[in-house]
Amino acid sequence: MSLLLQYTLIFSSVLLLVALGGCFSEHSGIINIGLEGIMVIGALGGALVMKYLPDGTCGAAVLGLVVIGSVLFGMLYSLLLGVAAIRFKADQTLVGTAMNLLGTAAATVIVKAMNTAENASNVSSEISYIAARKKFLLVDGMEFNWFMILAVVILAVSYIVLYKTRFGLRLRSCGEHPQASDSVGINVYKMRYAGVLISGALGGLGGVVYITAGVSLWKFENGVAGFGFLALAVMIFGAWKPGRIALAAILFGFFRALSNVYTGLFGSLADGAAEITWLRNTFNFLGNVPGTIYNMLPYIISLIVLAFTSKSSAAPKAEGIPYDKGMR
């Protein structure tokens, strides 16, 4: 039970961070399909910081530097979307898709090159960060970490920024009716860059939170297993509103955790652990369901949920349409 809770919270934090990132981008009018790729690159940034920090660094510094590393990497990478979609008015969906492909591939190449440079026989795309990761934990031996608290803080800040500040009002107007924003002297291009960069920051941060969830090393050729897309689903299900996004993140996080706990532990560990017995009893009515079903669950749920909710969605009206001052 506790394991399930831990994983639910940690996956929810990831989804929350990334979905909020997407939310900023879309409220500015740019569809960010590239969250998946941004997560990978952000994760790479965080992982590199953890790899190269000396062992003795204090916990707060590790945490701070990892956050900064992932945020910076994420923002830099998101500029790709910004420049292509805003400056050159490219199709946002295509650019995002390209970014997803590029993200995993680039991270793999970089990490492999670094590994072989250190040791010619090491051709893996892994980075391990056993020592650094421990410093994120709030309680020893439990998967509660500082990122969860950070995610909640960012949730509150996002709500305030979007709905209580001048910046938020202007940002949202650009996603709804950029001609109106322009007519009152708001620079639509700048606001859209801001939205994309914030999504890069939060997406990157989400990436590093994801790769430190319960594991101490990451194989970058795995990417982030569709978490960027799940976050998009969370954002849509959450109707582009921070509060509802948080609830959606918990729901999706729970199903993701369920699959993790089930497949990760049922197969490999011996019977006896209390929570495994509990889980098995809980799901006994399903009989001997293969673990892969649980793995598929979050994605299937998101398909179903979106099929029923996306029609009446409250998407920003102008999202996906490149803004051109000349068009009326």
Next chain:
Amino acid sequence: MLSGKDVILLEENYAIEMLNITKRFPGIVANDNITIQLRKGEIHALLGENGAGKSTLMSVLFGLYQPEEGIIKKDGKVVSIKDPNDANALGIGMVHQHFKLVECFSVLDNIILGVEPSKYGFLQKKEAREKVLKLSEQYGLHVDPDALIQDITVGMQQRTEILKMLYRENEILIFDEPTAVLTPQEIDELMQIMRNLAAEGKSILFISHKLNEIMAVADRCSVLRKGKYIGTVNIADTTKQELSRMMVGRNVEFVVHKEPAKPGKTILEVDKMVVASKVHKNNAVKGVSFNVRAGEIVCIAGIDGNGQTELVYGITGLEPVVSGKIRLNGKDITHASIRKRSVDGMSHIPEDRHKHGLVLDYTLEDNMVLQRYFEKDFCAGSILMRKKNIRSYAEKLIEQYDVRSGQGAVTSARSMSGGNQQKAIVAREIDRDPDLLVAVQPTRGLDVGAIEYIHKQIVATRDEGKGVLLVSLELDEVMALSDRILVMYEGEIVGEFDPKKVDIETLGLYMAGAKREG
């Protein structure tokens, strides 16, 4: 004779002056040496047909376009306006024809957007709300600051736009075709608001092509025609006829001349037709029966929303009918496809030209053959388009019906003015030589020249022995064109009249549901 001192005094009276403005676009001179001088505290109308260059001139004033020649003066001083921010800083504000409002924001948020009062970046809406309430009180602009734009009427949205300008303390207010979207009652209110604003010292530039409104509210009027400046007149010294002559370049007949109808065989029979409504659970058309004969114009009159739209949808096949029969030339077409109806001789000038009339991103020539592209002349062996034939056919229609566009047959329909889009549809529908022409509000939003033209075409169609079913909300149009009037009220036909034997007041009573036949 004016002394030098008087001239200086007069000059000082101008709030804004646009002197000798010339703006060229590829293939067209949109503004050719135009001079407009707006006095302080006056309502100055800017009159011109669609495509006369009014919008371009205003875009120049707002810094959206830079003119090739000419200068702009504010209070007698030359100013440079490079973008809308410069215009804002000079106190120039505009109510755009298509409102620049964020639908899911509140009225207050829309008003303060761009000039938000804030402390450390946090919005301070309290004082803004008080200012808005005070302004709306002062000018009689009643609107709830907390309502969402998507929930309020078009009239209220327009008031929000006006409040936006007042909140920014703009001195020069531009209204771009402000009445096109309003009901008659809302138009009266707007006129009063404009008078109040002028009385408070605001200078108003009122862009319109509706002569009645200009005569009612403006002090002076400047006229543009085909990009050229024609002149400025005092409204008190002029007449509707003179204004329209200046605008169109010839005398415009406000009366449609037509011979008495010679109705022939029945073309369209509608028998107890019922059509469901999309907005409410009841039926929109409740068992309507009537017929249209060759060589007559039957007009459906009524207040908007009494089932006219659905009636036309049923007849043209845009919506399925619930029950009843429709016959065209004696043939049952109740359940026929739209293409079948079209091929069998039904033409349709739709109510919404953007939604049902044109494919906006197609070229003009492709739009001209929308219902005929499959014919042998335009399509070889049902596979290959004969582009050459399409081009020459489109050019023939453009010539014959005087459809004006930037690049002729290859102009994208979206880039054309509303009046010319409508002319293109009229050309296409009439040229198909239909037995029945269904025309729904064919002159909506058009200027007098285009209205006169379209009216003539409709009468000519009738005189060729076609049946015409006309749906119109404008009583003047109903009286001028029809041979027979059917009044629709709440989905039923409540009266049938001969236009020569009925007056507008009587029709109004039937339209409002106060009287009915039988």
